[in-house]
Amino acid sequence: xxxxxxxxxxxxxxxxxxxxxxxxxxxxxxxxxxxxxxxxxxxxxxxxxxxxxxxxxxxxxxxxxxxxxxxxxxxxxxxxxxxxxxxxxxxxxxxxxxxxxxxxxxxxxxxxxxxxxxxxxxxxxxxxxxxxxxxxxxxxxxxxxxxxxxxxxxxxxxxxxxxxxxxxxxxxxxxxxxxxxxxxxxxxxxxxxxxxxxxxxxxxxxxxxxxxxxxxxxxxxxxxxxxxxxxxxxxxxxxxxxxxxxxxxxxxxxxxxxxxxxxxxxxxxxxxxxxxxxxxxxxxxxxxxxxxxxxxxxxxxxxxxxxxxxxxxxxxxxxxxxxxxxxxxxxxxxxxxxxxxxxxxxxxxxxxxxx
Amino acid sequence: xxxxxxxxxxxxxxxxxxxxxxxxxxxxxxxxxxxxxxxxxxxxxxxxxxxxxxxxxxxxxxxxxxxxxxxxxxxxxxxxxxxxxxxxxxxxxxxxxxxxxxxxxxxxxxxxxxxxxxxxxxxxxxxxxxxxxxxxxxxxxxxxxxxxxxxxxxxxxxxxxxxxxxxxxxxxxxxxxxxxxxxxxxxxxxxxxxxxxxxxxxxxxxxxxxxxxxxxxxxxxxxxxxxxxxxxxxxxxxxxxxxxxxxxxxxxxxxxxxxxxxxxxxxxxxxxxxxxxxxxxxxxxxxxxxxxxxxxxxxxx
Numbered sequence: 294x295x296x297x298x299x300x301x302x303x304x305x306x307x308x309x310x311x312x313x314x315x316x317x318x319x320x321x322x323x324x325x326x327x328x329x330x331x332x333x334x335x336x337x338x339x340x341x342x343x344x345x346x347x348x349x350x351x352x353x354x355x356x357x358x359x360x361x362x363x364x365x366x367x368x369x370x371x372x373x374x375x376x377x378x379x380x381x382x383x384x385x386x387x388x389x390x391x392x393x394x395x396x397x398x399x400x401x402x403x404x405x406x407x408x409x410x411x412x413x414x415x416x417x418x419x420x421x422x423x424x425x426x427x428x429x430x431x432x433x434x435x436x437x438x439x440x441x442x443x444x445x446x447x448x449x450x451x452x453x454x455x456x457x458x459x460x461x462x463x464x465x466x467x468x469x470x471x472x473x474x475x476x477x478x479x480x481x482x483x484x485x486x487x488x489x490x491x492x493x494x495x496x497x498x499x500x501x502x503x504x505x506x507x508x509x510x511x512x513x514x515x516x517x518x519x520x521x522x523x524x525x526x527x528x529x530x531x532x533x534x535x536x537x538x539x540x541x542x543x544x545x546x547x548x549x550x551x552x553x554x555x556x557x558x559x560x561x562x563x564x565x566x567x568x569x570x571x572x573x574x575x576x577x578x579x580x581x582x583x584x585x586x587x588x589x590x591x592x593x594x595x596x597x598x599x600x601x602x603x604x605x606x607x608x609x610x611x612x613x614x615x616x617x618x619x620x621x622x623x624x625x626x627x628x629x630x631x632x633x634x635x636x637x638x639x640x641x642x643x644x645x646x647x648x
Numbered sequence: 649x650x651x652x653x654x655x656x657x658x659x660x661x662x663x664x665x666x667x668x669x670x671x672x673x674x675x676x677x678x679x680x681x682x683x684x685x686x687x688x689x690x691x692x693x694x695x696x697x698x699x700x701x702x703x704x705x706x707x708x709x710x711x712x713x714x715x716x717x718x719x720x721x722x723x724x725x726x727x728x729x730x731x732x733x734x735x736x737x738x739x740x741x742x743x744x745x746x747x748x749x750x751x752x753x754x755x756x757x758x759x760x761x762x763x764x765x766x767x768x769x770x771x772x773x774x775x776x777x778x779x780x781x782x783x784x785x786x787x788x789x790x791x792x793x794x795x796x797x798x799x800x801x802x803x804x805x806x807x808x809x810x811x812x813x814x815x816x817x818x819x820x821x822x823x824x825x826x827x828x829x830x831x832x833x834x835x836x837x838x839x840x841x842x843x844x845x846x847x848x849x850x851x852x853x854x855x856x857x858x859x860x861x862x863x864x865x866x867x868x869x870x871x872x873x874x875x876x877x878x879x880x881x882x883x884x885x886x887x888x889x890x891x892x893x894x895x896x897x898x899x900x901x902x903x904x905x906x907x908x909x910x911x912x913x914x915x916x917x918x919x920x921x922x923x924x925x926x927x928x929x930x931x932x933x934x935x936x937x938x939x940x941x942x943x944x945x946x947x948x949x
Binding site for chain 1: 696697698699701734767771773775794797798799840877878881882883893900903904908909919940948
């Protein structure tokens, strides 16, 4: 690792002497938006040779930790930071929603080829362990005409701290009072039943391997691994399949608060997919290195404009227009704040070895 | 002069080792302070592991670590020592050398590879054949009840057994080979059969080395992380049945530490590290005492 950093540093130094100054920005956090973030960072680097953003996908918990400890320039998370987490940070952290995503119930039930449907309380019952068998009445009621085996349901969940878990448990807490009182919503919870897998890949692997299993995962993972995933009943009583459109619809109805910390699970729209969520970049309001600060703000502006157009090609739903406008306002006020600070400190035009 | 320099250098290196251990203990104690202050000794007996309410206990992990290691040792000791005796005493030299080479290769395979192999071959085998069979034949025992998920204490113990066997064979064989020829010849001259010679003369003579190999294997089993977390099921619960999924200390630290937020959560994970450290010290202490006790009875060394 040190070696790599050193080589990177040397390469950067060499690049400086040849062409332009390199600003290296480090970020870490959520795994779910990693595909679109990697694409954004590489496209942005192509357009702006002097800026390179390195992203480590170590989970939403890791993103919050990184930005709190100041080990990275900014973080990313699928769950907005809690008041308690914000209180632990020295400066102020601003939330910038980037794209939208969905968590789907994925399953492996031998003999069942149809797409399964789940209502909220049924899902909660399965993950609470009160619905034990696939041929339970509650599951059959949601899926008329499907012949279920009489086997035990094998629940699989994440063991690491994960934004996916938060989105899923946040939804279950809204639709099941029993879930809310017994388990609650968090990045890591005390699961009443089931096997644990590490990260999305581990959970997906367990479900693929274990007959009669059910778990939850980000939509992209289920699509990429070709695992069956179910429709979920929304607030209007419709069974909705997760897709870019249904996720966008869930976001359309939301009233965005000024700090952008909002949950859109169990949204009201007729076609709204109920287990949807924003994912956020966590930007410190004060970044000591003025040049870095300027570049991060420039990237955010690009992300809200060109970046949004790239998102759909990678199966990520872009932000609603109103949210983009609101974020642009937050960015303008942030940039003007940082700009006045930058004037005070003399910024050298070329910054060698920014790290 | 040269002697003094050599002496001081050696002393320095020895001190560095001691310093590392002290630093390790200090760091573990210091970083686990919040959790120790909050939970006290109850940490060891509580089986709660709830990041939402920040309520943590070590029991399921301690239990899982001990159970998987015991299962591993029960399987690997007879297998390893038996194979070592065959390689050292019975097999023709060509066969012995060839097999030893292969076994030492096994010892060098990274644990994550064992984990992958276990996921793709051992887990389906356990789920489809071995666990249903055990439930049918030995299901009246509390150790073989519950779901046949393929992952759990038994599977983890089996993987650990496979991983520790090469250590036991390799070191045991070396110490069996180190037994002087005269010992064997004397026994044979007195009219002992080959079995009697091996079992009553050679093995007791090499006892120290064999015990050493077993503790080496046990140390690996206790601290093994990757292979275990891939097949144990990762559920913090205590079950008497070996078929249930469980968790070990090393596995939970690897899975949860990187993303543990807040103050108590990471600190509880560090305290788990402290518990594992304590567990290995206790087991090593017991091992020492066993070695001392058996050598006093006079095993020839």
